[in-house]
Amino acid sequence: MFEDRDDAARRLAEALAPWRGQRPLVLAIPRGAVPMGRLVAEALGGELDVVLVRKIGARYHPEFALAAIDETGELQWTPGIDPAAADPMWLEHEKHAQLDLLRQRRARYRRGREAIDPAGRVVIVVDDGLATGSTMAAALHAIRARKPARLICAVPVAAPSALERVRPFADEVVCLSAPTSFQAVSQFYGRFPQIEDDEVERILAGVG
Numbered sequence: 001m002f003e004d005r006d007d008a009a010r011r012l013a014e015a016l017a018p019w020r021g022q023r024p025l026v027l028a029i030p031r032g033a034v035p036m037g038r039l040v041a042e043a044l045g046g047e048l049d050v051v052l053v054r055k056i057g058a059r060y061h062p063e064f065a066l067a068a069i070d071e072t073g074e075l076q077w078t079p080g081i082d083p084a085a086a087d088p089m090w091l092e093h094e095k096h097a098q099l100d101l102l103r104q105r106r107a108r109y110r111r112g113r114e115a116i117d118p119a120g121r122v123v124i125v126v127d128d129g130l131a132t133g134s135t136m137a138a139a140l141h142a143i144r145a146r147k148p149a150r151l152i153c154a155v156p157v158a159a160p161s162a163l164e165r166v167r168p169f170a171d172e173v174v175c176l177s178a179p180t181s182f183q184a185v186s187q188f189y190g191r192f193p194q195i196e197d198d199e200v201e202r203i204l205a206g207v208g
Contacts, residue, residue: 008156009036013043068138123148129185130158133165140169
């Protein structure tokens with residue numbers, strides 16, 4: 001469906017064209033969405049920053065997302081997961097580990113620069129796709145607490161169930177495709193390379 005993330009970002013920017021000229025704040029979820037966020041921000045005449053959230057993977061199957069955590073430590077659980085079923089000692093350890101990583105990423109990505117304040121702004125949260133929607137839900141929940149004027153979720157592709165998961169957290173959801181055949185985000189990209197921290201740093205510093 002998409003050649004790569006750049007192709008997806010250009011198409012997403014077209015769908016977001018009504019916000020061009022209103023200086024929206026584009027918040028990308030690292031790491032994969034950061035190059036996309038840059039293109040969307042440039043196309044709309046907005047600013048780029050990141051919103052930091054992390055997946056909490058299952059204890060013995062870490063690729064399976066039980067929940068997502070934001071920088072405040074609040075969890076957004078994947079639908080169908082019973083929080084009471086998670087071992088509390090393991091969960092507390094995992095939360096601390098992910099929060100430590102978020103703090104490290106914030107320090108590395110921002111390099112002393114203050115995060116851009118979303119208060120009173122049109123904020124567009126971008127990711128490269130939604131599988132469960134928990135990570136996006138955590139991101140939207142964290143930004144909503146900072147009182148944006150309007151909060152928009154924008155993704156190229158999503159599982160239909162993930163879209164329903166995130167709708168209550170956003171004022172508007174922009175998704176280019178929600179195929180019933182959804183299995184993984186990567187299946188809808190011709191090229192889907194891993195994005196490294198160095199590239200995120202360069203983009204946020206304006207030299208990427």
